[in-house]
Amino acid sequence: MKHISFEVTPDQVAVITINCQGTKVNKVSSELLTEIDSMLTEIESNKALRGVVVMSGKSDNFVVGADIDEVKAASTKEAAEDYLSRGHAVLNRLAALRIPKVAAIHGNCLGGGLELALIADYRIASDSTQTQMGLPEVQIGLLPAAGGTHRLPRLIGLRAAMPLMLTGKSIRVKKAKQLGLVDKVVIPYGMREVAITIALDLAKKKFKRKRKRSFVDAFLESSFGRGVVFTQATKMVMKQTHGLYPAPLSIIESVRRGYKVGVVKGMTEDVKRFGALAVSPQAKALMTLFFNMTDMKKNPSSEKPRPVGKLAVMGAGLMGQGIAAVSLGLSDTVLLKDVSVDAAAAGMKQIHRGIQKRVKSGALRRFDGEALYGKVVPCDDYSMFKNTGMVIEAVFEDLGLKQRVLADVEAATGDSCIFASNTSALPIGAIAEKAARPQNVIGMHYFSPVPQMPLLEIITTPKTAEWVVSTARDYGTKQGKTCIVVKDGPGFYTTRILAPLLNEAVVLVEEGADIHDIDRAMHLFGYPVGPITLIDEVGIDVGAHVSKGLGEAFASRGMKSSSALPALLEKGYKGKKNKKGFYRYDVPKKKGVRASDPDIYRLVGNAPRKKFDFAEIQQRVSLMMVNEAALCLQEGIIAGPRDGDVGAILGLGFPPFRGGPFRHVDSAGAGEIVRIMNGYQERLGARFAPAKILEDMAGQNKKFYP
Incomplete structure (x- = not known):
């Protein structure tokens, strides 16, 4: 098989390893489903099997979701319905296996990947910061139609499940364990063996999940309580979207109907909902945006980007500290310069708070957070600017000031140092008018707040060197930004x-x-x-x-x-x-x-x-x-x-x-x-x-x- 490997251990546990060829991530594609379907025939015929383990062969992801190319290719409602129905047939067949099923999750487990994991009787997940779970379908105008709207609420409760489905946000392992989405958290090494052991234990004794429910949760799981949740969720969606996005309302209706008719019939009804959404103008636009953003992560430059071992950020205000914060994992040293060391230190405090938040959320380990913070060096002069690969200025929007800063930077740095201005409107050509190295000058317009805003507008002049453009784009992409490159002019784009x-x-x-x-x-x-x-x-x-x-x-x-x-x-x-x-x-x-x-x-x-x-x-x-x-x-x-x-x-x-x-x-x-x-x-x-x-x-x- 091309995308999965299948082996049976001496203890008669079937281990299914998903490793989609030709791609860095595992996606639920028609090819993968066909292979799973074929493999299920083998599993069903082997009466000696005592359990099944599903895991990933990728180093940093479990399954990231459905193959959106296939969804977008569905030109008619009927084609989209047929696509989902074929997926349902395979997943329902997997769910019907009478032997215990264990999902071993390491890395991103999203969309169809999480819906696959929800079929399992038991889920273990690695404690890696790379491991996240979620149902992001709503963000591309769809609903989690492979059972997510039915299995997730039944597993973790309606109150916890609805926000995850309606926002499409991902959660980390710590939160997933608290919610009951994950049964056991383990270290990444040895996950396979742990999963096999659990499958064998489940074969001996059925696992009973103990879910602690508050009085409020118990009420909201009642028929009357569910009605309250659906009413409030609808009000919230209408307030936020004004009914312009059909997917959230479709999700609410899917969950509501699922409680009425059951999982299997609810999934059957979801086929029609999915078909209507998949060909809607909203989903087509959102899927195009998704593909565009993915495509823009590639660097089309004819020249290779150069490494930026040392970065300097001029100005420790809101923009400067934000730029420094998103750069910490990319350069060995990040200089944060302001008019005084005290002013720079004040900016560092905000950076430290941001790191602490990431540690608390599980996005960073404490040790890694401390190591990142150790890369920031406050300064009030140019004595440490030697060997700096890039300087990003985030000083006040004044042309004369920016020209003076550029002159000072050129005097303190070498010929290969890039000077990037974070101006939002001042022409880059005017800033570089008196530059000794105008070919090294570029605009990098960030949006506030920098850690949250996803766009970086890179501005080039006729004199900007191609390697400078390539390096700026590469650095911005690594900062987690989607980069657009525009030409210099009043207001840029x-x-x-x-x-x-x-x-x-x-x-x-x-x-x-x-x-x-x-x-x-x-x-x-x-x-x-x-x-x-x-x-x-x-x-x-x-x-x-x-x-x-x-x-x-x-x-x-x-x-x-x-x-x-x-x-x-x-x-x-x-x-x-x-x-x-x-x-x-x-x-x-x-x-x-x-x-x-x-x-x-x-x-x-x-x-x-x-x-x-x-x-x-x-x-x-x-x-x-x-x-x-x-x-x-x-x-x-x-x-x-x-x-x-x-x-x-x-x-x-x-x-x-x-x-x-x-x-x-x-x-x-x-x-x-x-x-x-x-x-x-x-x-x-x-x-x-x-x-x-x-x-x-x-x-x-x-x-x-x-």
């Missing part, structure tokens, strides 16, 4: 496409729109944070600075920045940071809603308040970003639609289920987008002039994606 969106939201306020309506409308469109709230979060001062610069850069094509943000800044409004913004931060929310500042409407346009149709708000605000993204592609700022979509989703919160600005155009049709924009252009001015690339695609009835 992400800041450039965000600015018109925020500007249009402010213009709507000037015209009389209520700030709550604007944020609410964009929530309903799918944005996690409304644009007015985002301005307050980012800072009115930052917004005013960026919008002024971009407004001047693109004035020739009718782009005009609202004067509202500079005016608010003059009146002392900086947003959430000083508790003076569009919203009030000095009083508590009422029913979850933050009050608007009493003077905001007078200061922003002073127009009488009027109701705007939510569709108009959504169109005007979102199309500003979509059109600017198209212009970036037209001008060669981004390499292609894929980079533009991934950047907008991961960096700016563009609704993932819409697939990004370019997939959104494909879904709506370029002709329809151009028609809507021309309508607003006639009414509101040249800022709504559609990009030529959109007009051309509309005229030729083309799409960005095949």
Whole structure:
């Protein structure tokens, strides 16, 4: 067999080892299921067998889930249903074996991998930090349809199972053991022997799982209690997604029906649910995003990346300490420089807190955490910068300051040291204008908070060397980031496409729109944070600075920045940071809603308040970003639609289920987008002039994606 090996021990325990060929990870593919099906015939015919052990032949994963390529390839609902039904037949046959089944889990056990493990009578898992478990199907628009929605709640209880399925988050071994998902935690070495011993013990005496249940858990497992859980879960999903994502609601319905009709019939009903979800536009968009992010982990550069043995981070503030934190496992030494050692040490404290959190969660062993922290060295001068491979500056957004820092770094480092700027808007070419080694200068724009945000925008100038680009991309990928490489220009890509969106939201306020309506409308469109709230979060001062610069850069094509943000800044409004913004931060929310500042409407346009149709708000605000993204592609700022979509989703919160600005155009049709924009252009001015690339695609009835 190609993907599994099968042996019977002298004690008559069948050991199935999954080791999918041609791939680093094990996936539940049609080929694998066919081999398992064939192997089951052999197991069923051997009446002497006393148990079965399922384990992985990979060094760092058990089974990471279904082969998403096969799911995405299902072009019709019927094809998706047939794909799942074939999987059900094999898994149900495995579940029906009368001999004890033990799953030995080391590494990631996700999706279909966990559903396979749930069939076992007993699960052991390694105490490795690599071992995680979860059902992430909801994140690609699907439900765990291979029994997960039925077996997981019955094993660990409804209250613990629902959040795992509805969020798709993974848990580590410590938590899995607490929940009862894992029966025994062992060291990785000797897992096979432990699993065989347990299988033999189970053959002698049936294992009775002792699950401690609180009074609340017992109530929630009752028929009435389950109804409460399903009602609350539905309310939570609707509040968070506004019904824009069908998968979470499908999961709730699957669990509800499973308790009514049983596991086998519930799984049969799941076939229809899975088929409908698999061909839905939301799942197609989310699966494309998944594939794009996976593909972007590869480094396409023609030159090999160079090692960065020593990294220096300039600035120990929020961004600097975050950049240092995600770099600790990559370089032997991480210098953290600030104006004083005390300032650098303050940044180190935050890094230490982050490490402690990872240790507590099981993501790091205590010894490893201490070793990582030992790599950070605080400093207030350049005396230790010799032999530094890369310097990432995260100082204040001031062109003169960044130029001075670059000059100092060049004087203190060798010819092969990369200088990366974490600027969000200042042109890299301007920063490198007086550089002695402009070929070594690049932009690495991180998003805040750095440890959590998945995107890294890498900015190149015409002078940036290819090995520098390759090294920056490689380092960013190892930091856990999805990297997009863009060309230098005002606002690069992400800041450039965000600015018109925020500007249009402010213009709507000037015209009389209520700030709550604007944020609410964009929530309903799918944005996690409304644009007015985002301005307050980012800072009115930052917004005013960026919008002024971009407004001047693109004035020739009718782009005009609202004067509202500079005016608010003059009146002392900086947003959430000083508790003076569009919203009030000095009083508590009422029913979850933050009050608007009493003077905001007078200061922003002073127009009488009027109701705007939510569709108009959504169109005007979102199309500003979509059109600017198209212009970036037209001008060669981004390499292609894929980079533009991934950047907008991961960096700016563009609704993932819409697939990004370019997939959104494909879904709506370029002709329809151009028609809507021309309508607003006639009414509101040249800022709504559609990009030529959109007009051309509309005229030729083309799409960005095949």
